[in-house]
Every structure is written in C-alpha cells, then in structure tokens.
Amino acid sequence: MNPETLKRRWQEEDEQAISAAIDALTKHEHGRKLLWWLLQIGRVGEQPFNGNALQTSFACGELNVGQRILDRVTFVSPEGYLTMMKESADERRRRDAELGDLYRGNDNVAGDRGNED
Numbered sequence: 001m002n003p004e005t006l007k008r009r010w011q012e013e014d015e016q017a018i019s020a021a022i023d024a025l026t027k028h029e030h031g032r033k034l035l036w037w038l039l040q041i042g043r044v045g046e047q048p049f050n051g052n053a054l055q056t057s058f059a060c061g062e063l064n065v066g067q068r069i070l071d072r073v074t075f076v077s078p079e080g081y082l083t084m085m086k087e088s089a090d091e092r093r094r095r096d097a098e099l100g101d102l103y104r105g106n107d108n109v110a111g112d113r114g115n116e117d
Contacts, residue, residue: 019076026073026080029087035073036084042066 025031039045044066048059074081 018072022073022076023080026077026083032080032084032087035069035080036088038069039066039073042069044070 022035025035041062042065043059043063046059046063048063049056050059070081
C-alpha cells in the first residue's frame with residue numbers, strides 16, 4: 001500500500017466518524033442544542049458585512065465555518081436539522097412569552113423560585 005492510499009483511507013475513516021458523531025448528536029436534545037450553538041457562533045443566517053473591512057473579513061470567516069457545519073449536519077441528518085430549527089423556534093417563543101409575563105407583572109414565570117435579581 002502506498003502512502004497516498006493510506007492517507008485517503010484515514011481521511012475516509014475520519015469523515016465516517018464525524019458523520020456518525022453528528023448523527024448521534026442529532027438524536028439527543030443536548031446534542032442538538034450543541035450543534036445549534038455551533039451554528040449560532042458560526043453566524044449562520046446572519047449578514048457578515050458591516051462598515052469595517054477587517055471586522056467583515058473576520059465575520060466572513062466565522063460564517064464560512066458555520067456554513068461548513070450546517071452543510072455537514074444537513075447532509076448527515078436533514079431531519080435532525082429540522083428538529084433543531086423547530087426546537088429553537090419553540091424555545092424562543094416560550095422565552096418571549098415568559099418575558100411578556102414578567103413585563104406584565106406576572107411573577108409566576110416558569111423556573112422562578114421567587115429569587116429576584
């Protein structure tokens with residue numbers, strides 16, 4: 001076996017292991033939360049351009065990483081990505097409702113133990 005064949009085999013093994021890890025993560029709530037967080041810090045869905053060229057370049061680099069993660073997740077488990085999107089939207093609505101209750105003076109916010117900040 002020549003070195004190039006061996007390197008290709010290792011690369012394929014690594015790719016399969018990464019895909020298996022992503023598939024496993026999308027099957028569990030905490031795993032999906034981790035992947036969603038990685039997509040958030042990767043600025044997926046955000047506009048990277050602002051008035052400063054250096055900041056824009058940095059943001060474009062972050063977005064590139066986020067898009068690579070998104071591409072891999074949607075390739076390995078499109079259903080898992082859809083579940084992540086739904087969970088994120090549901091959580092955002094729940095948190096918005098809790099804030100609304102708090103602003104309206106309702107002190108019975110979920111998870112509140114009577115501690116005020």
